[in-house]
Amino acid sequence: MTTKLGYAVALVLLLIAPFFLYPVLLMKFLCFALFACAFNLILGFGGLLSFGHAAFFGGAAYITGHAIKVWGLPTELGLLAGAAAAGIMGLAAGMLAIRRQGIYFAMITLALAQMAYFLFISAPFTGGENGLQGVPRGTLLGMVDLQDNMAMYYFTLAIFLAAFWLIARTVHSPFGQVLRAIRDNEPRAVSLGYDVDRYKLQAFVLSATLAGLAGALKTVVFQLASLTDAHWHMSGEVVLMTLLGGVGTIAGPAVGAGIIVALQNLLASGPLSAWVPVVLGVIFVICVLSFRRGVIGELRAFIQKSF
Amino acid sequence: MLTDLLGFPPQVLFGQLLLGLINGAFYAVLSLGLAVIFGLLNIVNFAHGALYMLGAFAAWALAHFLGLNYWVALFAAPVLVGGFGMLLERFLLRRLAGVDHLYGLLLTFGLALVIEGVFIKLFGASGQPYPTPKALTGGINLGFMFLPWYRGWVVVASLIACGVTWYIFEMTKIGAYLRAGTENPKLLQAFGVNVPLLTTLAYGYGVGLAAFAGVLAAPITQVSPLMGSNLIIVVFAVVVIGGMGSIMGAVVTGLAMGLIEGLTKVFWPEASATVIFFVMAVVLVLRPAGLFGRTA
Numbered sequence: 081m082t083t084k085l086g087y088a089v090a091l092v093l094l095l096i097a098p099f100f101l102y103p104v105l106l107m108k109f110l111c112f113a114l115f116a117c118a119f120n121l122i123l124g125f126g127g128l129l130s131f132g133h134a135a136f137f138g139g140a141a142y143i144t145g146h147a148i149k150v151w152g153l154p155t156e157l158g159l160l161a162g163a164a165a166a167g168i169m170g171l172a173a174g175m176l177a178i179r180r181q182g183i184y185f186a187m188i189t190l191a192l193a194q195m196a197y198f199l200f201i202s203a204p205f206t207g208g209e210n211g212l213q214g215v216p217r218g219t220l221l222g223m224v225d226l227q228d229n230m231a232m233y234y235f236t237l238a239i240f241l242a243a244f245w246l247i248a249r250t251v252h253s254p255f256g257q258v259l260r261a262i263r264d265n266e267p268r269a270v271s272l273g274y275d276v277d278r279y280k281l282q283a284f285v286l287s288a289t290l291a292g293l294a295g296a297l298k299t300v301v302f303q304l305a306s307l308t309d310a311h312w313h314m315s316g317e318v319v320l321m322t323l324l325g326g327v328g329t330i331a332g333p334a335v336g337a338g339i340i341v342a343l344q345n346l347l348a349s350g351p352l353s354a355w356v357p358v359v360l361g362v363i364f365v366i367c368v369l370s371f372r373r374g375v376i377g378e379l380r381a382f383i384q385k386s387f
Numbered sequence: 388m389l390t391d392l393l394g395f396p397p398q399v400l401f402g403q404l405l406l407g408l409i410n411g412a413f414y415a416v417l418s419l420g421l422a423v424i425f426g427l428l429n430i431v432n433f434a435h436g437a438l439y440m441l442g443a444f445a446a447w448a449l450a451h452f453l454g455l456n457y458w459v460a461l462f463a464a465p466v467l468v469g470g471f472g473m474l475l476e477r478f479l480l481r482r483l484a485g486v487d488h489l490y491g492l493l494l495t496f497g498l499a500l501v502i503e504g505v506f507i508k509l510f511g512a513s514g515q516p517y518p519t520p521k522a523l524t525g526g527i528n529l530g531f532m533f534l535p536w537y538r539g540w541v542v543v544a545s546l547i548a549c550g551v552t553w554y555i556f557e558m559t560k561i562g563a564y565l566r567a568g569t570e571n572p573k574l575l576q577a578f579g580v581n582v583p584l585l586t587t588l589a590y591g592y593g594v595g596l597a598a599f600a601g602v603l604a605a606p607i608t609q610v611s612p613l614m615g616s617n618l619i620i621v622v623f624a625v626v627v628i629g630g631m632g633s634i635m636g637a638v639v640t641g642l643a644m645g646l647i648e649g650l651t652k653v654f655w656p657e658a659s660a661t662v663i664f665f666v667m668a669v670v671l672v673l674r675p676a677g678l679f680g681r682t683a
Contacts, residue, residue, distance in 0.1 A: 129493075191623055191667055319496075357504035
């Protein structure tokens with residue numbers, strides 16, 4: 081009941097937000113919220129810490145930018161191309177990474193993402209240090225001009241909501257149940273006859289695809305794809321958003337993304353702008369030491385205790 | 388004749404192999420430190436690169452503010468940074484006992500961000516120069532290549548550090564405790580050994596090794612806040628390739644990966660940045676537990 085009420089309030093807020101806040105900032109929030117929710121699918125519900133999700137985010141950003149700008153694909157198809165490319169990258173990385181568990185999984189995904197980063201630096205279509213600039217936003221179905229920030233906002237919101245619904249649906253599906261069973265006790269899941277590796281891989285590919293969709297969307301919103309999107313700092317940032325909002329909660333990562341995006345925006349203009357990485361690091365340390373359930377996790381515990 | 392080895396002048400080939408060997412020596416010392424820490428804390432120390440950088444900065448600061456030379460720094464910097472590491476372990480990492488090991492990785496990642504961020508703010512992203520010690524300037528012409536003394540010394544010093552670590556672990560009483568602590572800390576504690584203290588010492592030692600590598604690197608690369616962060620990701624790949632099970636494994640894998648990287652620089656320069664990651668992928672397909680690893 082409280083959950084449903086919370087979602088309803090959040091939906092209303094998202095629908096009226098662009099009338100009060102700068103739409104581009106809100107779109108940035110939506111992209112990162114989607115990124116974090118996609119990441120949480122594999123960390124929170126699969127128990128696998130991927131430290132390489134920036135590769136999917138950044139890779140899709142480049143593919144989408146290239147598809148729209150150079151190939152002249154319509155915006156919708158460009159987004160799909162980016163997400164599909166991220167899915168294929170996720171399949172390749174996942175097949176390697178799921179061969180190891182725990183801490184090794186994190187190190188492997190990080191290393192593979194770094195490999196992708198170096199490839200992006202040297203590949204001709206990424207524009208190297210300059211990135212892909214001036215990607216046109218195009219039109220939606222040939223009718224709505226996405227150059228208009230309001231139109232773009234509702235388009236982004238629609239994609240975010242659809243992806244969020246897909247993630248929530250996945251988590252509550254039998255597939256999601258098996259995934260959680262694997263997270264909580266892998267040997268038991270194996271002994272029950274589940275093909276654990278296949279479940280992990282499917283979840284990883286889905287997570288990578290949706291992370292890619294987030295990156296693709298980000299390219300269209302900012303009309304830019306750059307190396308920053310694929311850097312390991314980005315992988316760390318998405319971990320932080322998820323941790324801060326609540327690992328293994330459905331809405332937590334979106335809340336965490338909101339906090340981090342708002343914080344970056346606040347700090348960027350002030351005297352603390354050069355200290356952003358330090359501030360993020362400190363939040364990281366505090367979260368790990370004394371706030372492991374995250375905002376939503378703590379909230380849920382509080383509600384369960386009080387009612 | 389050696390003059391035209393595989394179409395490359397030998398100076399180029401051996402020069403790159405030497406550079407590869409030096410990088411390999413750093414990989415070896417850093418992955419050894421990671422393995423020591425992992426053994427007792429079950430934590431992958433993401434801050435290892437930042438602490439390596441701190442070692443280089445400690446050497447620079449000792450020279451810049453106190454006028455202490457390289458040889459003093461070679462011992463003082465690891466002790467200082469190792470002590471700092473022990474404080475981190477005692478007051479931060481220890482509080483994670485009993486929670487998922489992944490949180491250790493996340494905590495040390497946060498620490499790395501903080502340490503690097505502070506140093507970038509203080510010193511900028513560009514580097515501070517650190518002179519090669521006087522006794523080791525110049526070099527020797529070996530006929531097929533020119534060997535700068537300092538480069539040779541880096542390889543030797545790294546191997547000495549690895550040898551000392553091996554000796555401590557395999558031949559001394561405290562090493563026996565450390566190995567026992569890796570196998571079964573609870574049982575060791577039941578025998579009356581102060582395992583928390585041992586853990587702090589192990590972390591300090593691993594961090595000290597990183598700082599030692601940082602001092603060795605200072606005259607070669609510039610002392611810059613970002614010197615550790617890209618290196619540590621390669622070291623992670625090296626650790627995945629070799630496994631964290633044995634000291635020899637870490638050293639052999641580290642050196643071998645350095646050499647492979649050096650060779651790639653000669654024959655296919657574009658791939659040199661990614662070759663170690665590629666080797667990691669191949670190893671994961673063929674031997675998922677790593678070359679020297681035991682399957683968990």
